[in-house]
Amino acid sequence: MFQTEQGPNKIRNVGGPHNLGDPEDRTLRRVEKEVLIPKIMRERAKTEKCVDAVKAFESCCKDNNIFMVFKCRDQNNALKSCLEEWYQNEQFQNECKEIYLQERSEFRRTGLSKKKRQAMEAEKK
Template identity: 40%
Template sequence: MPTDAGSTATSSPLLATDDLSGLKEGEIYTDPQTGKQYRVKKTILPHYSSSGPFGLGDPEDRTLRRIEADVIIPNRMNARVERVECNAQYMDLIKCFREEGAVKGLSQCKEVLSLFNACKAEKFHDIDYRERMTEEYLQERSEARRTGMTIKQRKLEQFRQWKEKNEGETK
């Protein structure tokens, strides 16, 4: 194992930055060896979740937290199934419930409900579909971390720019 001059291979001395427990958030820490100053930032999140250009996490990080894998992605899958993949069955179910009423519809609309549930189960058990939805989520999260704005915020900003541009042309 190669070693630097002045350090030993048997023990690794603690760096001055290894224990910053005595410092408070926002204080300035000066490295005694280099003289470089750092602002103390304390967080309960791991470094990869609070790094990045806007402190929202590393844009290139592709790991999923448990809540993303177990809650966010299935919710996105469910919304996509209802809006796109199984929309015809979903609309038939809504139509049946509107005609029969919500309570009576539970017993009267079983056929339509079973068709919708079968379509939904097919999509939820499709590994390729889940991977595609996960990839979309990771791309959106990466872009949000890179720009500091969510999709809705970026669309709103684009609209504002478009409106400002069009108002300037009409005057």
């Protein structure tokens, strides 16, 4: 059963198979909403949605070294525009939220972080 343990200056989730919280709990803390889910959104937008804009900006920066601030404004604006479009997309936000909730649930169920699970899978191969 999910419980909350309160100690000096902190609230900690306990319960679940590894005492890390209920794997089926779908409530989000403030840090998850404002930091962790937007991080997933940023990473996915850069690697899946705005690939061409990222490549153009990186290429411009490499080609122009210290002058990149002046010469790569158009590429930077295009990248910002693309990222902003995806950050505002409600369906994309919900997808990223679901990804986060699945990862958190798996962590609470197994007690292993995503990195550790991936390392264990790599060792098996």
